[in-house]
Amino acid sequence: SPFATKKYSAMFENFIEGESNKQAFLASKMIAHNPGKQYIPLFIYGDSGLGKTHLLQAIYNEVTDKKPELKTLFLTSESLIKRVVDVLYKDHDAIESFKEELMSYDVLLIDDIQFLAKKEKTNEIFFTIFNHFIENNKQLVFSSDKSPDNLNGFDKRIITRFDMGLTTSIKTLDFETAVLITKAEIKIQGIRQSISYEALNYLATYYADDVRKIKGSISKISFWGIQNEVVKEIDMDVISTLFKDVSTANLGILNVKKVKEIVGEKYGVSVKSIDGKARTANIANARHLSMYLVKNILNHSLSQIGTEFGGKDHTTVINAVNKIENLMNTDKNFKLVVEVLKTKILSK
Ligand code: ADP
Ligand code: MG
Secondary structure, three states: OOOOOOOOOOOOOOOOOOOOOHHHHHHHHHHHHOOOOOOOOEEEEEOOOOOHHHHHHHHHHHHHHHOOOOOEEEEEHHHHHHHHHHHHHOOHHHHHHHHHHHHOOOEEEEEOHHHHOOOHHHHHHHHHHHHHHHHOOOEEEEEEOOOHHHOOOOOHHHHHHHOOOEEEEEOOOOHHHHHHHHHHHHHHOOOOOOOOHHHHHHHHHHOOOOHHHHHHHHHHHHHHOOOOHHHHHHOHHHHHHHHOOHHHOOHHHOOHHHHHHHHHHHHOOOHHHHHOOOOOHHHHHHHHHHHHHHHHHHOOOHHHHHHHOOOOOHHHHHHHHHHHHHHHHHOHHHHHHHHHHHHHHHHO
């Protein structure tokens, strides 16, 4: 077959799962373990750089590994279109044998299906193949940058079929997932220099819309080295911003209210309740952490902070700051949460 078969480096094992991609990840694993059983097709959509191709290739790897008796093919739309154009130049028989070739597979994965839109002949060939897979309980998997509803340039009957199996999306990364991916990538690329929380969090915040950019920025670091001055000249935008001391950045526009807002958002409580007297766990925690951050970032005096938090005693502020410091020393996760919030506050 002119379609090459090979293994891909993208696997389930090296896919980082988080809130934004959990559903698509689970669906992909389910399909990989049980292809052709229940959901035909699996349709994964989402913006560029969020892991669609990764998941399709992981399914491919898993199926070819665990079920070698199945004929499995991963195709980019590009290579599919190329083949179609090629056979269209030939004769009817060429088209038929091309269809038959594709229909001989048990599992067919097509990446970036949006590129097949508005290609009339491709649409037609595709429809036949599509029906064949559905009728014979064979697995189809598609990825696309748009949901079936928003995919223009396909026949209505094809759109309907896109949506009749299992449709799932990958959303822009939430901050925690972006941090995990960034950390994993630093490890993968074998960067030995220590990277500050600030730098890490900055990367995760800045590039959460595209994992490819996270990887790219880390490659640059790994290539040039963090200390290398050249880096700053080469990529002002990425690297120098990344390693500028964010702990002193933006202090001019920072104020107590911003700290309360960001911490309050994290704990799901209002600024008003942070300033108030209620001692519900969430409210008290948000209040103590806000006090700590105002001390730590803005360096206000204890009595000043007391006043800024609805007229509280300075001993209340000392207790709050001590409590947070102790927690940070004993609980690494909490420390990370605080650092993350700090970065968020400083990068606003
Ligand atoms: P898409 O196809 O949606 O444009 P890709 O699957 O090509 O995105 O992902 C871009 C890059 O980011 C790839 O190198 C991929 O391996 C990596 N990537 C994306 N999401 C994750 C994730 N959750 N965990 C690990 N790597 C990821
Ligand atoms: Mg892709």
